[in-house]
Amino acid sequence: MENFKDLKWYSQFFRKCSKCGTCKSAYSYGPPPTNATICPQGEYYKLDSYYGSRSKSFLGHAILENKVDLTDPAIQEDMQRAIFSCNVCGGCQSQCMLDYKPWICDYIEEMRHHLVNMGIGPTKAEKAYQEKIVKDHNPYGETHSSRFNWHKDVKDLKTDGDTVYFAGCTASYRRTEIAKSTASVLTKLGEDWGVMAENEYCCGSPLLRAGLREEPEKLAQHNVDYINDQGFKTVVTACSGCYKVLGKEYEKWWGLKLKAKVMHTSEYLEEKMNKGGLKLNKVPATVTYHDPCHMGRHLNHYEVDWDGKKQWKGAFIEVDKPGLYEAPRNVLKAIPGVELKEMYRNRDNSFCCGAGGGIKASYPDLALNTAKTRVEEAENVEGVQKIISPCPFCVTNLGDGAKALGSKVETIDLIQIVDQAL
Numbered sequence: 001m002e003n004f005k006d007l008k009w010y011s012q013f014f015r016k017c018s019k020c021g022t023c024k025s026a027y028s029y030g031p032p033p034t035n036a037t038i039c040p041q042g043e044y045y046k047l048d049s050y051y052g053s054r055s056k057s058f059l060g061h062a063i064l065e066n067k068v069d070l071t072d073p074a075i076q077e078d079m080q081r082a083i084f085s086c087n088v089c090g091g092c093q094s095q096c097m098l099d100y101k102p103w104i105c106d107y108i109e110e111m112r113h114h115l116v117n118m119g120i121g122p123t124k125a126e127k128a129y130q131e132k133i134v135k136d137h138n139p140y141g142e143t144h145s146s147r148f149n150w151h152k153d154v155k156d157l158k159t160d161g162d163t164v165y166f167a168g169c170t171a172s173y174r175r176t177e178i179a180k181s182t183a184s185v186l187t188k189l190g191e192d193w194g195v196m197a198e199n200e201y202c203c204g205s206p207l208l209r210a211g212l213r214e215e216p217e218k219l220a221q222h223n224v225d226y227i228n229d230q231g232f233k234t235v236v237t238a239c240s241g242c243y244k245v246l247g248k249e250y251e252k253w254w255g256l257k258l259k260a261k262v263m264h265t266s267e268y269l270e271e272k273m274n275k276g277g278l279k280l281n282k283v284p285a286t287v288t289y290h291d292p293c294h295m296g297r298h299l300n301h302y303e304v305d306w307d308g309k310k311q312w313k314g315a316f317i318e319v320d321k322p323g324l325y326e327a328p329r330n331v332l333k334a335i336p337g338v339e340l341k342e343m344y345r346n347r348d349n350s351f352c353c354g355a356g357g358g359i360k361a362s363y364p365d366l367a368l369n370t371a372k373t374r375v376e377e378a379e380n381v382e383g384v385q386k387i388i389s390p391c392p393f394c395v396t397n398l399g400d401g402a403k404a405l406g407s408k409v410e411t412i413d414l415i416q417i418v419d420q421a422l
């Protein structure tokens with residue numbers, strides 16, 4: 001358990017930012033060397049004060065040292081936009097190589113929390129969904145009871161078993177085809193699985209990303225208590241946001257430990273495949289794969305030299321990458337007829353879909369602009385017919401981008417193509 005730290009604590013790291021600007025683009029020495037844009041916020045606003053984690057270190061100094069008058073409503077508005085229009089995608093974090101690196105995403109969210117405490121956040125849209133989540137346990141303003149409408153199409157649905165499918169809000173309310181495909185896949189594989197039914201609440205991700213703390217803790221406590229009490233052995237989710245929050249953040253922030261193993265559907269399927277339990281039929285398609293930030297670079301683990309024995313106190317030593325980069329790709333490659341072609345930006349250097357970090361609700365033009373950029377990147381890969389992503393939120397935003405562009409490239413969830421192949 002790490003507990004939340006305040007801005008002053010993070011200042012020991014963001015003060016080490018050398019302002020080199022490496023975080024403004026994705027660069028790899030190769031071979032072959034590559035260079036590409038990585039920061040959706042900076043690309044949209046084209047302002048240095050918005051670009052990458054360098055800008056956030058400037059703003060952290062300004063806030064802590066009272067260099068800006070945060071009682072001035074015009075400055076409050078500017079500061080809110082600068083901090084809350086970041087996707088917290090981690091693209092900048094994956095580029096930085098100084099001691100600031102391990103803390104970047106957590107620090108940006110702490111900046112948001114700091115502004116929330118000053119009454120300068122969350123955004124209007126985030127406040128609206130905060131109320132909806134408190135009332136109905138979902139950010140979409142739908143009733144809690146309608147969360148389970150998708151269940152009606154699933155035969156013999158249970159609320160017990162070895163495995164519980166945590167659908168999450170987006171698949172339950174907005175992308176029910178993804179929830180139904182997940183149910184269909186689990187059933188076709190003969191798994192002993194069930195759902196939480198009325199006991200499934202929002203995982204808390206939208207609130208955590210907005211710098212809020214109290215409500216997500218209550219949601220976490222509820223979900224953990226129920227899953228532990230029911231004795232499920234595995235929690236499987238098809239959403240990258242739920243995966244990160246359930247698998248990492250409940251314990252990290254609040255010490256709330258799930259007894260069940262948390263798995264994304266892609267690693268669940270990969271494990272099944274490695275045991276020889278996945279017989280996939282032909283689906284002819286040329287596809288590309290979009291890495292969701294929350295199940296990729298957000299899961300990177302950083303080793304820090306706390307006692308200074310290896311380098312110096314607080315030195316960033318190395319990064320371990322347990323993020324799910326290969327499992328979804330391995331599942332895709334196992335489907336006969338599927339040809340997987342990579343986009344230029346992938347894995348640690350992937351470009352965000354544009355939706356995360358509260359951006360789809362608070363800054364929809366920025367979210368759409370980013371999605372269009374990503375879809376254009378997919379269109380530039382020769383022959384690609386489909387963008388596959390293992391996250392309903394990415395699928396939705398990229399789909400919106402494709403629609404706005406009039407693109408012929410289809411956007412679907414990984415679980416849908418697996419369902420087709422089974």
Ligand code: SF4
Nearest residue numbers: 017018020021023096
């Ligand atoms: S955050 Fe890291 S990469 Fe960006 S300017 Fe600072 S030291 Fe350089």
Ligand code: SF4
Nearest residue numbers: 039086087089090092
């Ligand atoms: S987290 Fe993403 S959007 Fe935010 S500054 Fe870093 S690269 Fe830009």
